[in-house]
Amino acid sequence: MKYLTLIAMAIFFFQSCKESPNMEIHAVTLELDKLPYKNLSEYHFFKGDINNLEANEGVLLYKPITPLFTDYAWKSRFVWMPEGVQAKVNEEGIIEYQNGSVLIKNFYYPNDFAKPDDGKNIIETRLLVKSADKWEALSYVWNKEQTDAVLTKVGDVKPVNWKNETGRAMAINYVVPNKNQCKSCHQRDVVLKPIGTKAKSLNSKLKYSDGSTANQLEKWVAVGYLKSNNAIEKFPAVADWTDENVPLEARAKSYLEANCAHCHSREGQARTTGLYLTTDETDRSHLGFCKGPVAAGKGSGGRKVSIHPGDAKKSILTFRMKSTDPGIMMPELGRVTTHEEGVALIEAWIESLEPEDCKQ
Amino acid sequence: MRITLIVFVSVMIMIACKQEIDTASIEVNTDVYNEIQEKLIDAKAGDIIEIPEGVFEFDRPLSLDGIPNVTIKGAGMNKTILSFKKQVSGAEGLKVTADSVTIVGLTIQDTKGDAIKLQDCNGVTIRDVKTTWTDGAKGTNGGYGLYPVASRNVLIENCEASYASDAGIYVGQSENVIVQNSYAHHNVAGIEIENCKNAIVRKCKAENNTGGILVFDLPDLPAGNGHTCTITENEIIDNNLKNFSPEGNMVAIVPPGSGIILLAAKNTNVFKNNIKGHKTLGVAIASFHLTQRKWEDKSYDPFTHDISIHDNVFERKGGITVPDMSKEFGKMISYYCSAKQQDIVYDGIFDDKKSGTNPMNLCINESNEDLRFTNVDAGNDFENIQKDIAVYNCTLDALPEVIFGEKVVIETSEVEEINK
Numbered sequence: 001m002k003y004l005t006l007i008a009m010a011i012f013f014f015q016s017c018k019e020s021p022n023m024e025i026h027a028v029t030l031e032l033d034k035l036p037y038k039n040l041s042e043y044h045f046f047k048g049d050i051n052n053l054e055a056n057e058g059v060l061l062y063k064p065i066t067p068l069f070t071d072y073a074w075k076s077r078f079v080w081m082p083e084g085v086q087a088k089v090n091e092e093g094i095i096e097y098q099n100g101s102v103l104i105k106n107f108y109y110p111n112d113f114a115k116p117d118d119g120k121n122i123i124e125t126r127l128l129v130k131s132a133d134k135w136e137a138l139s140y141v142w143n144k145e146q147t148d149a150v151l152t153k154v155g156d157v158k159p160v161n162w163k164n165e166t167g168r169a170m171a172i173n174y175v176v177p178n179k180n181q182c183k184s185c186h187q188r189d190v191v192l193k194p195i196g197t198k199a200k201s202l203n204s205k206l207k208y209s210d211g212s213t214a215n216q217l218e219k220w221v222a223v224g225y226l227k228s229n230n231a232i233e234k235f236p237a238v239a240d241w242t243d244e245n246v247p248l249e250a251r252a253k254s255y256l257e258a259n260c261a262h263c264h265s266r267e268g269q270a271r272t273t274g275l276y277l278t279t280d281e282t283d284r285s286h287l288g289f290c291k292g293p294v295a296a297g298k299g300s301g302g303r304k305v306s307i308h309p310g311d312a313k314k315s316i317l318t319f320r321m322k323s324t325d326p327g328i329m330m331p332e333l334g335r336v337t338t339h340e341e342g343v344a345l346i347e348a349w350i351e352s353l354e355p356e357d358c359k360q
Numbered sequence: 361m362r363i364t365l366i367v368f369v370s371v372m373i374m375i376a377c378k379q380e381i382d383t384a385s386i387e388v389n390t391d392v393y394n395e396i397q398e399k400l401i402d403a404k405a406g407d408i409i410e411i412p413e414g415v416f417e418f419d420r421p422l423s424l425d426g427i428p429n430v431t432i433k434g435a436g437m438n439k440t441i442l443s444f445k446k447q448v449s450g451a452e453g454l455k456v457t458a459d460s461v462t463i464v465g466l467t468i469q470d471t472k473g474d475a476i477k478l479q480d481c482n483g484v485t486i487r488d489v490k491t492t493w494t495d496g497a498k499g500t501n502g503g504y505g506l507y508p509v510a511s512r513n514v515l516i517e518n519c520e521a522s523y524a525s526d527a528g529i530y531v532g533q534s535e536n537v538i539v540q541n542s543y544a545h546h547n548v549a550g551i552e553i554e555n556c557k558n559a560i561v562r563k564c565k566a567e568n569n570t571g572g573i574l575v576f577d578l579p580d581l582p583a584g585n586g587h588t589c590t591i592t593e594n595e596i597i598d599n600n601l602k603n604f605s606p607e608g609n610m611v612a613i614v615p616p617g618s619g620i621i622l623l624a625a626k627n628t629n630v631f632k633n634n635i636k637g638h639k640t641l642g643v644a645i646a647s648f649h650l651t652q653r654k655w656e657d658k659s660y661d662p663f664t665h666d667i668s669i670h671d672n673v674f675e676r677k678g679g680i681t682v683p684d685m686s687k688e689f690g691k692m693i694s695y696y697c698s699a700k701q702q703d704i705v706y707d708g709i710f711d712d713k714k715s716g717t718n719p720m721n722l723c724i725n726e727s728n729e730d731l732r733f734t735n736v737d738a739g740n741d742f743e744n745i746q747k748d749i750a751v752y753n754c755t756l757d758a759l760p761e762v763i764f765g766e767k768v769v770i771e772t773s774e775v776e777e778i779n780k
Contacts, residue, residue, distance in 0.1 A: 154397040155420065157448065175449040179401050180423040184455070190480050266582075269457075269479065272510050272533055274580045285580050285656040292653055293608050294581065297473065297503020297526045300608030316608065327472030327502050332451040359652065 028056055028080055032100060032131045040125050040140040040149035045080065045104055051122060051146045053106050054209070060223060061208060062216055064201040066241040066258040069339040070107060071172055072164070073123065074116070077196070078104040081225055088227040089217075093199040093235040095226070103128040103194055109162040123158055124176050125149050128186070128194050135192045137182035153179045172336050181333055188267040195262040199235035200279075238279060241345060252349035253279045255342055259331060275306055288317060290358035296320075299328045310355030312347040321346060388419045388446050397422055405429045411466060415441045421450030421471075428459040428483075434466025437490045437520065444471040452477040452507075459483050469494055474504040475524075481511040483764075486519055493523040497546055499604045501525040505547070509533055510583065513764040517541050525604060526611050527552035528569070531559065533583035538762050539564060548605040549574050549614060550596075555586040560762050565595040570603045571618035572596035572635075575625040576610065579648065579655030579662070587626035590759045591633060596620060598637035600677065603687060613651060615640045615690030617683060617701070622664050624648040629668045629759050636675040640683040640690050641702045643669055645722060647709035650689070650738055663711045663720060668756035670725040674703040676732070696736040696745055703732045708746070709739035717751050724752040 026044045037043060040050070047056040055061060059078045067075065081087070082100040090096050105126045110116040127138040140149035141156050155178035161171045183192045202216040220226035238257065239250035260277040263270035273294045276286040285291050288306030293299065293316055301319035308314035320330035321343050329335070393416070399409045405428050413435035422442075424430055432454075434440025444453045451473035454463070460483035467490040468475045475491035478484050491505030505521035508514045509532040519542040521528030528547035531537045537559035544550035550566030552574040553559045559575075566572035573596060577586045596619045605612045614621060617640030622628055624647060635642045648655075648662035655662070683701050684690030693705060704726075710719045724733070726749075735746040 153401045154394045157419065173448060175420070178397055178420075178423065180425040180455075180457075181450075183425055184423075184457075190457070271582050272479070274582065283656060285654075290654060291580070292610070294578065294610070295503060295507075295509070295526070295530075295532065296609060298500055298606050299473075299503070300606045302607040304608040325472060326447050326450055327474075332473075333449065336448065359654070 025057070028058060030080075030082065030100065030102065030129075032129075035129060035131065035136070036138045036151055038151050043102075043127075045078065045102075050148060051142075053108075053122070058223075059104070060219070060225060061206065062197070062202060062220075063204075063206055064196050064258065065204045065238050066201070066254040068196070068258050068262075069335060069342055071160075071174055071335050071337050072162075072170070072339075073107040073109060073174070074120075076106045076108075079197070079220075079225060080104065086227055087220075087225060089199045089229055089231040089235070093231070095194075095197045095199065095202075097130050097194070099130050099133065101130045103197065109160055112163045113165045114163070114167070121160060121162070122146055122149070123160060123174055126182070128192075135186070135194065137179060137186060137192060139176060139179070139182065141176055152176060155179075155181065175333075175336060177333060184269055185262045185331070185333060187262070187269050188265075199231040200238050201258070203232055203235060203237040204240075241342075248345075248349050248352055252346055253277075255345055259339075259342065263331070288315075290356060297327070298325075299323075299330075301328070305358050307350055307353075308356070308358050309353035310351065312350040314358075315350050318343055318347050318350065387417060389416045390419075392416050393418045393420065393422075400424045400430075400432075403427045403430045407431070408433055411435070411440050411442070413439045415443060417443050417446055418453075419444075419446045419448045421447070421452055421455055423455040423457075424461065425457045429461075430458060431462040431464065432466075433462075433464050436465045437467055437488050440466040442466060442468050444469070447472045452502075455479075456481060456484075461485070462487070464488055466490075467492070471502045473502045474507045475502060475521075476506055477504070478508040478514075479510050481508065482513060484508050484511055484514040484516075486516045488518045490520040490522075491524070491528070492521070495523075497523055497525075497601060497604050499525050499606050503527075503609075504530045505544075506530065507532070508537075512536055514538070515540075515764070519543070520545075521550075522546045524548065525606065526609055527574070530554065531556055533581060533586075534559075536762050536764055538562075543567070544569060544572075546601060548601075548603055548611045550599065552576065552611070553586075553589055554578060554610075555581055555583045557583075557586055557588055558762050559589045560592070561594060562590070562592045563594065565597070566599060567595070567597045568601055569599045570601045570605075570616050571611070571614040571621055572599040572638075573619070574611070574614070574621045574623070575628055576621075577624035577626065577648070577661075578610065579657045579660040584657060584659060585626070585661050587628075588759055589625060589628040591620060591628070591630045594633045596633055596635045598677075600637070600639050610651075613687060613689055615684035615687040615693070617641065617677070617690070619643055621646065622667060623651075624662050625664045625667065626661065627666045627759070628664075629670075629756065631668065631670045631672060633672045634675075635672055635703075637677045639677045639681045639701055640693055641705050642674045642676070643672075643704045644689075645704070645706040646689075647707055647739075649709050650707045663709070665711070665720040665722070666756065667721070668723045668725075669704065670723070670755070672726060674726065674728045674731060676701050676703065692736060692738065693734075696742050697732075697734045700732065702734050703728065704749075705733070706735045707739070708735040708737040708744075718754065721754075721756075722752045723754040723756050724749055725755065 087097045108122040110120045122142045125140045142149040156176040239246045239254040241255040256277040264277040323329040408431040453468045453471035456478040462485040493501040503526035505524045505528045511534045514537045516539045524547040527549035528544035529551045532554040535557045548570045550569035554576045619635040619642040621644045733749045
């Protein structure tokens, strides 16, 4: 009898080892009627140790050519769709998703940017989930132990330290947005929408974890996430803002679109300012050339126009990009530091423009 | 010697005390913030979210989005005080993007940007609310106190707005607007109606601002060519404050000592106001051309026309008074009006596609015996400056009362439907 118990216990132990979460690969779980889950781990987007952020089966990496700046955080982005669900590229080049689709974005800081494999601090993982024809924004904040992330509605302020590429010690109070703030950027025509996945932003080659390299749009089609189409030809890639082989203007406009146009467009929340920083805007005044501010307050910095061609020091645009005062800075949300390299690019572009008088 | 020492010591104590109440001692109420913000996110249509009496320091902005018919209620102006002196994130203190919202009984102060911004709202009621910056009139204060924009059916009443570096109460690009019984002081602009259709400002007090009440219509905005505005029964007094708005902003052109400025305003009536104590002007009628700014919008109408100004009481600032010389607009009045403050000044710029002796259809009927009026003829290099007011002796019909449209108050059955 005693032996039997021991054997039973031994079998039990073996089985529990077998079922240990590290050993088993669990498929992605998404029951729309039970969302949001309290913990990020419940979705099983990542296999093995969750903090490796290693994509599970069907979770596909993507990367916009020119990303939004978020306090130098590194980001990894993934898309996941359930069986039988497929997105398509619409006439404007925006990817339109079906219900059940999820966009996943991790924000993390390697301890040392020069040695990204030597440990990292994951701050938050944001999800955009489409359910009942509406998008929902969910933010999960990682615990100190980095074993899981917990849903937050109200956001958070997290102290973060890292060493940057040049070895400089950096320290900031990273602000996790609240649910409403997600929408203030993720907005088109007053409705919450994804902003990063436009055909022109994904029309580029990407290296995948299996070592293969492919055009992202082609890859989406190959895995069945995107309806086959001619988007690659129809929506040429935006410029990579860091690529010094492309003209300054294309780089600058790509940067402005990625960092500003989610609000500063005809459909965005900042449409009331009349400043539209999309790559397809052709009206010079709406692009900010010699354009006076509307409701900038101290955000004008005493400068009279958004872009003073030929003179960055007279341009409100760069003044607000440089500032970290919440009442001045642009974008209004999503950073507490200045993106020095971004500012340098926009300054160089403005300086390169044919000088104008901007008589005011 | 002893007295000197006592004075010295007490001064030191005062300085020390002052430093003690400085920002360092203020603690951010993260728990209270989280509780209120969570309620705002989880609210159901029809909910009343109460904020208790007390001073609460927040480092992030509050926001309400998408949930209609919510009331945000404090214990009263000056009783529930939300302070944002330590704000690290957000361009406003409270941001609302939701229909039929009511904000009542609270004070919001020292936000880094605007105090309360409401955008894309159909139905806004702001009552018994105060917005202010507590360090006095500074260019580093936020731009706007109460700031509804791109909204419809907006009521602001019994409010107080002070020390904004742009406008205390600013309604922009909105339709059907009433601002009443409110007090705006020590702002650059007291109350500003910009690019709005159908607005009324009545029974308000605009005092000690740079400019009291402004009706502006600006180009190159989604909501262009605002029109139809009534300014009546207001006390517009001593608006002689130094203009502390940073350059570049539209209100940076306002000369200290301005009562009312109509800039590219259309179909606007100004009557039965007390306009007193201004060193530069009582009412200005100006075209957008006067700003010398450019615009691209072909449909924009830069002229001020169909204006009726009548039955106001004008009382110029007494003593030895010289109009403002700090702003172009003030200098213009000094140069072309013999350095004399004006009750009504008109830039004389008119649309040359229109003809007649009064092409912009301005009607002025004032009974003040020594009313000072000048048309400075700015459109014609100031060549034909006119003091004669008789040509404007006409009347316009009173403008209709602003009636709020549908959906301001949502019926209970509808609320149930939304909450499903």
